[in-house]
Amino acid sequence: MRVVIAIDSLKGSLPSLEAGSTIAEGIKKVYPDAEIRISPLADGGEGTAEALTLGLKGTWQSLSVTGPLGEPQPASYGILPDGKTAVLEMASAAGITLVEPEKRNPMKTTTYGVGEMIRDAIEKGCRHFIVGIGGSATNDGGIGMLQALGFEMLDKEGNQVPFGGEGLSVLHKIKAEHVMEELKDCTFRIACDVTNPLCGPIGASAVYGPQKGADAEMVTKLDGLLGRCAFLAKELNPEADPEAPGTGAVGGLGFAFLTFTNAVLESGIRIVMEETHLEELVQDADLVVTGEGCLDGQTVQGKAPVGVAGLAKKYGKPVIAFSGIVKKDASACNEAGIDAFFPILRRVTTLEEAMKPENARENLLETSEQVFRLVRAMADKRKE
Incomplete structure (x- = not known):
């Protein structure tokens, strides 16, 4: 048998x-x-990083990152035995369970810690990433993650914008002169089973914003801010497409990955079955x-x-x-x-x-x- x-x-x-x-x-x-x-x-959601790392006999990494509300947050991810592949879940750094219900506010919450996890793995030699992106507390279009990787999200005065939707509200220019040099050599397989576009009635803000603490007025505001962010992104990447399926995943983090990194959005279970x-x-x-x-x-x-x-x-x-x-x-x-x-x-x-x-x-x-x-x-x- x-x-x-x-x-x-x-x-x-x-x-x-x-x-x-x-x-x-x-x-x-x-x-x-x-x-x-x-x-x-695993299907790309909670437990994926642990299942792949332990199941394939990789090593578990622990670090302190910037949590969704800007406070220090312990996080972890795995590096597979090849030493080049990192497996992480964005929820470890920016998950909704890390924020008490009464404090949930997508105008404040950030994906910066996700970028810090990626940066840490890059500095340890990883160039291939498997990323689970479910369960976020954020709706920042991924600008926090990008800031941690060296992208400059600037206001009219040339200063880095603050975290969260508040940062989107004053975003004026996106620059890439100081992005980690190694990022161009990295590939990202993003476990994403949703097909929402970035904006609109089935976009990131409208569908997922309320569960992250956004009221109706905030949903409308964030939707417009993500649309403007996509417009600014086209200055760096003319191929940026906010209508592409999955760009609305995790408050627009799907858009950030597709637009600014060498990423593909895939079925989570397919990624796991192929990797194992x-x-x-x-x-x-x-x-x-x-x-x-x-x-x-x-x-x-x-x-x-x-x-x-x-x-x-x-x-x-x-x-x-x-x-x-x-x-x-x-x-x-x-x-x-x-x-x-x-x-x-x-x-x-x-x-x-x-x-x-x-x-x-x-x-x-x-x-x-x-x-x-x-x-x-x-x-x-x-x-x-």
Whole structure:
């Protein structure tokens, strides 16, 4: 029995690799001689940097950066074994969870710390970047990140503009004379599954601004400021396109990456599967195991388990999924390539108890063992 396990984290309970190892332990109770390969899995969001770094045996880096409100903030990212590839999540430096709800204000919050993370990795020799850009507290069009990399965001007097939307409101000129020399040699794979343009009714400010603390008046103001920023950006890069899909991601950070760096926006799960060479593992498997914390109708909309299932079906491999909970509309997952899915809850309990790591691990271990007992029973029956 050759099994490939690629399961997303059970958020709040078990990270990807621990969930995979727990499933493997359950399988070994039934198939002691099974050949099991565990591949880290994430969809580009929370946990991606850790899953890739630890799963590929990279090294974890810690540093202090400028947080979303301009205060020192501990942050971390990974460097893969090649020493040239950095994996980071912008939320580590500018995430919305770093700002208390009553303090959320996109006129103040900045992506400067994201640029500091990139700068740190460049100074350590990295030239290739995998960046998860979900969950931000910012709507600054990425100007903070660019300032940290050496771009000059200047007001009419030639001074650097302040952080956040306030900086956008006085931005007059963008200059690149003092940008890090090494930036031109860097490539960025940006995990981005949204297609919003920079401005307009489905742009960065209108769609995501309110959850970051913007009221209706501020949304209108920020939308106009991002449009003006895009106009100024064209002076440096005539190809700047605020209408391009994904430019509105993370308060316009998608636009900053596409306009001022050698970047591409890609599906997060595709990036992870390619970086982990999951396709090569799947080709030789008898069975593929995947899953995530909650399986539902949204899982089929670009989530990690369905990405794994699609890859497995390319080679005709059966797919089993485990999940903390399964919602009524999860049947869509069957149509998307997951042959059977199993919730791991085994007794009536509270959500708090179910999400305790020790309980989640026990439930996942017991469920995987029982599922593979069924797999073995069916295999034995076919041999008769």
